[in-house]
Amino acid sequence: MDTEAQHTERDPSSAADPPPDPATDAGSRSVRVSGVPATTADGPDGATEDAPGDSAGRGPSWRRTGVAGAACVVFLLFLSHFVAQPFLIPSGSMEPTLQVGDRILVNKLAYRFGSEPRRGDVVVFDGTGSFVQEEPAGNPVTGLLRDAAAALGLAAPDETDFVKRIVGVGGDRVVCCDKDGRITVNGTRVDEPYLTPGDRPSDVPFDIVVPPGTLWVMGDHRSQSSDSRDHLGSPGGGMVPVDKVIGRADWIVWPFGRWTGVTETDAYDSVPAPPSGGHTVGPRGSGHG
Structure with a gap:
């Protein structure tokens, strides 16, 4: 009987093969990367794949x-x-409406589509040429970084930027004060509920007519605000050109406990429009109706 065909040779090494190690079964091994166990598979040549x-x-x-x-x-x-820019409030000139450390969001579209600044609006504006004089340009790189931080509300606004409330618009005659100590606009007394308690409307008497295209602005904390009154004798007479207005302060976004809209006021609702012929202007800028 031919037993050779039924005989199969065994690989001499097969008998010595050890049993599979559970730790390395399926051709993988446990490794630790940055302290975290992970499994990597061996390639055909034994190299470890990432x-x-x-x-x-x-x-x-x-x-x-x-x-x-x-x-x-x-x-x-x-x-x-x-669209909208955050500003950090650095002083108390607008208290109690805006407090030191508040971050407000200024609506830059408020006056972009035909709308005009109105009496009672709280606005941020560039005071260059009206509240402050032109200054030589500094380091452009430093200025760019600072402007970027201010644009994100991470730094105080530029020293030429101010936040105030509009009291008079072009053509208005604004007078302080009447016999009751109140400001009048176009002959109508204005009750100002937003003022800091204990403050008078103004310790500085004035009688002005606002030129077209400009604004008369004042802070809500009248005794602590440097505003249009402080620039009566300066070029421009303290008036802010409308085209220098950056936007309207619409929201307080920080701190979270004060997250709210900037409240609109109805204090000027009864103020009439200026006369069609305009107010005449007397000596030293005094307005006479």
């Missing part, structure tokens, strides 16, 4: 995070330049 989450995979993730962060900053800068 597992997701190792140091090689973290590079692109950090780059994506950086790109996303930069895109967010660019988007916020775009919004602050064209």
Whole structure:
């Protein structure tokens, strides 16, 4: 009987093969990357393939995070330049309406589509040429970084930016004070509920007519506010050009406990429009109806 065909040879090494090790079963082994156990598979030549989450995979993730962060900053800068900009309130000149440390959101679209600044609006404006004189330009890089921080509400606004309340618009005659100590606009007394308790409407008497295209502005904390009254003798007479208005203060967004809209006032609802012929202006800028 031919037994050779029924005989099969065994690989001499097969008898010596050890039983599979559970720790290395399926050709894998446990490794620790940054203190976290992970499993990597051996390639055909025994090389170890990188597992997701190792140091090689973290590079692109950090780059994506950086790109996303930069895109967010660019988007916020775009919004602050064209739509709404946060401002940090550095002084108490607008108390109690706005307090030191408040961050307000200024609506830059409020006067962009035909709307005009109104009496009673709280506005942020560039006081260059009216409240402050032109200054030589400083370091452009430092100025750019500071402007970017201010645009995000992370730094105090530029020293030429101010926040005040509009009391008179172009053509108005604004007088302080009547026999009861109140401001009048176009001959109508204005009761100002937003003033700091204990403050008088003004310790400085004035009688002015607001030129067209300009505004007469005052702070709510009259005894602590440097406003149009302090520039009566300056070029422009304390008037702020309308085209210098950055926007209207519409919201308080920080701190969270004061998160609210800036309350509108009806104090000027009964004030009539200025006369069609305008007010005549007497000596030293005094208005005479």
